[in-house]
Amino acid sequence: MRRATSLGCMTDNRARLDHVVLWVGDPVAAAAFYERTVGLEPLRLSEYADGKAPFPSVRLNEETILDLMPRSIAPGMRMVPGAADSSGHPVNHVCVALPQEGFDALRSRLETDSVPVSALSYDSYGARGEARRSFYFRDPDGNVFEARHYD
Missing domain, CATH: 3.10.180.10 (2,3-Dihydroxybiphenyl 1,2-Dioxygenase, domain 1)
Known part of the structure; x- marks a missing residue:
């Protein structure tokens, strides 16, 4: 996979997939897997380690990232009713x-x-x-x- 190193100004507003959130046990270990084995660029790892970001991500391409959400924060998920229940239930x-x-x-x-x-x-x-x-x-x-x- 090609790593995206810089993002240009996106002026095309067509519908597209922005991100997918994956529940993971250890976001740092997950980021290492996606970087080393899958070839994706890790994002916000140091910010996550410093407690300044709630989760790290990895970049799939210039437009799409995978967020690596720690299962430990599932009880605090409040964006929609039942959001915490999705922890441990990955998409197909x-x-x-x-x-x-x-x-x-x-x-x-x-x-x-x-x-x-x-x-x-x-x-x-x-x-x-x-x-x-x-x-x-x-x-x-x-x-x-x-x-x-x-x-």
């Missing part, structure tokens, strides 16, 4: 689409780090039509990810 899966080289590199890193991966699927339907190949893996907190490429 989050899918990331990559260029073919990034897809192959991710699978290789996961295998090198002994992260179990599923068999390859072919021609699975997604946001851009049929993806050439895809596979699934879990992060250390049990969140399921699908990786795919359309090229």
Whole structure:
């Protein structure tokens, strides 16, 4: 995965996915997994460690991040009724689409780090039509990810 190093001024206001919040046991360990194994850029790690941010994040691309929310704060979640009950109930899966080289590199890193991966699927339907190949893996907190490429 390519790391985003700077963000330009976003003037395009089309609808898009901004972030996904994942419940994790240890946000620092989760950030390390996403950086080392998945290849994502960690954000706000030092601020989190210093108590200045409630959670760190990792950058998927220029427009999308994954927030690594500690399960320990679930009892304080008040944005909507029942929000705290979502702790420990990850979504079915989050899918990331990559260029073919990034897809192959991710699978290789996961295998090198002994992260179990599923068999390859072919021609699975997604946001851009049929993806050439895809596979699934879990992060250390049990969140399921699908990786795919359309090229």
